[in-house]
Amino acid sequence: MNLEELRTEIDAIDDTLVNAFAQRMDVVARVSQAKKEQGLPTLDPARERAKLADIASKLPPELAQYGYALWSMLFEISRGYQNAMNPQPSALRKEIEGAMASTPNLFPPSATVACQGVEGAYSQLACEKLFKHPQVMYFGSFESVFSAIENGFCDYGVLPLENSTAGSVKQIYDLMLRHSSFKIVRSTRLKIDHNLVAKKGTKLEDIKEIFSHPQAISQCSAYLEKLGKDVKITPCENTAAAAEAVAQSDRKDVAAIASHSCVALYGLERLAADIQDRSNNYTRFICISKKLEIYPGADKTSLMVVLPHRPGSLYQILARFYALGLNLIKLESRPLPDREFEFMFYFDLETSVYSDEFIRMVDDLSAVCEEFQYLGSYSEVI
Numbered sequence: 476m477n478l479e480e481l482r483t484e485i486d487a488i489d490d491t492l493v494n495a496f497a498q499r500m501d502v503v504a505r506v507s508q509a510k511k512e513q514g515l516p517t518l519d520p521a522r523e524r525a526k527l528a529d530i531a532s533k534l535p536p537e538l539a540q541y542g543y544a545l546w547s548m549l550f551e552i553s554r555g556y557q558n559a560m561n562p563q564p565s566a567l568r569k570e571i572e573g574a575m576a577s578t579p580n581l582f583p584p585s586a587t588v589a590c591q592g593v594e595g596a597y598s599q600l601a602c603e604k605l606f607k608h609p610q611v612m613y614f615g616s617f618e619s620v621f622s623a624i625e626n627g628f629c630d631y632g633v634l635p636l637e638n639s640t641a642g643s644v645k646q647i648y649d650l651m652l653r654h655s656s657f658k659i660v661r662s663t664r665l666k667i668d669h670n671l672v673a674k675k676g677t678k679l680e681d682i683k684e685i686f687s688h689p690q691a692i693s694q695c696s697a698y699l700e701k702l703g704k705d706v707k708i709t710p711c712e713n714t715a716a717a718a719e720a721v722a723q724s725d726r727k728d729v730a731a732i733a734s735h736s737c738v739a740l741y742g743l744e745r746l747a748a749d750i751q752d753r754s755n756n757y758t759r760f761i762c763i764s765k766k767l768e769i770y771p772g773a774d775k776t777s778l779m780v781v782l783p784h785r786p787g788s789l790y791q792i793l794a795r796f797y798a799l800g801l802n803l804i805k806l807e808s809r810p811l812p813d814r815e816f817e818f819m820f821y822f823d824l825e826t827s828v829y830s831d832e833f834i835r836m837v838d839d840l841s842a843v844c845e846e847f848q849y850l851g852s853y854s855e856v857i
């Protein structure tokens with residue numbers, strides 16, 4: 476048989492499929508109506524699982540996985556069709572609309588803000604970008620920043636989320652998973668220029684040990700490698716804490732990698748400037764609060780979704796974003812510590828909170844995902 480003949484055969488089969496698809500969607504519309512009357516949700520995971528098992532059992536083994544992919548897509552389309560026909564404003568949509576109505580138009584110029592570290596930390600510089608007059612309170616760990624806003628001790632918390640050179644701050648993603656009563660209300664990008672700082676009179680060639688935060692150490696790896704193996708690199712809690720420790724030390728052979736503001740703050744000297752591997756070194760910080768606040772102009776949305784470890788589960792969510800034309804700007808995955816072989820996926824999406832796609836995504840997610848957490852919608856201060 477030649478190609479032309481084979482294609483004619485495919486065309487005939489596709490005609491049958493087109494009719495079957497239209498018939499199926501017609502029944503789906505009636506299912507949707509029946510569900511509306513009975514107050515049932517669109518998504519029925521048990522029904523989908525049973526159908527997938529049935530379809531796999533009816534296909535030759537070598538086609539089972541293709542059948543699985545095809546029917547997963549059909550369920551996806553079917554749910555999208557049902558949701559469009561029978562829009563059910565989700566509880567989340569109501570919560571978001573309530574927050575949009577009650578949030579003031581202007582982001583507060585001053586507030587008590589929790590930061591990890593000590594004075595001079597990069598988080599402090601981020602706070603100063605986010606708020607005009609922040610009253611910064613310093614905490615020993617990122618975990619305490621979450622606790623400070625959860626127990627009402629501070630209005631907001633500022634945390635580093637990702638760096639353009641060293642990547643995600645994984646600890647923050649893990650903490651976001653453990654803390655459920657916080658929302659992201661703003662973000663900012665800070666250009667990070669690292670400096671090698673030491674006590675006045677210290678010479679670069681005398682340095683035997685350098686202290687800093689692991690992220691800063693990783694961002695300056697090329698510079699540190701050039702200094703040679705004799706220089707010990709010691710990670711510590713925070714870049715500013717490293718600078719403070721160097722200032723308080725009796726030793727004349729230690730230095731820290733820290734921000735320029737630490738030089739004046741701790742009476743230090745700058746031995747080298749801009750020592751990061753890349754000149755365009757940026758860190759993104761998020762600002763969290765206890766309650767959901769959505770300020771005018773919010774065009775980023777963050778979500779966390781727990782997905783079962785089975786083929787296609789991430790694909791289903793991504794297909795939904797794609798179908799709605801939403802731009803995915805960040806995807807991070809973390810293993811769930813107490814659930815074997817299950818993962819948390821963190822998404823940042825770019826879409827205005829006033830757009831139809833946003834509203835549809837909010838309603839759809841409740842219907843598509845078994846478990847997800849809406850982390851907030853916000854704008855980024857550049």
Ligand SMILES: O=C(O)C(=O)C[C@]1(C(=O)O)C=C[C@@H](O)C=C1
Nearest residue numbers: 506517518519520522523550553
């Ligand atoms: O049977 C249902 O409850 C439907 O809504 C139909 C359908 C399908 O397309 O087969 C779609 C969504 C559900 O999650 C399960 C199945």
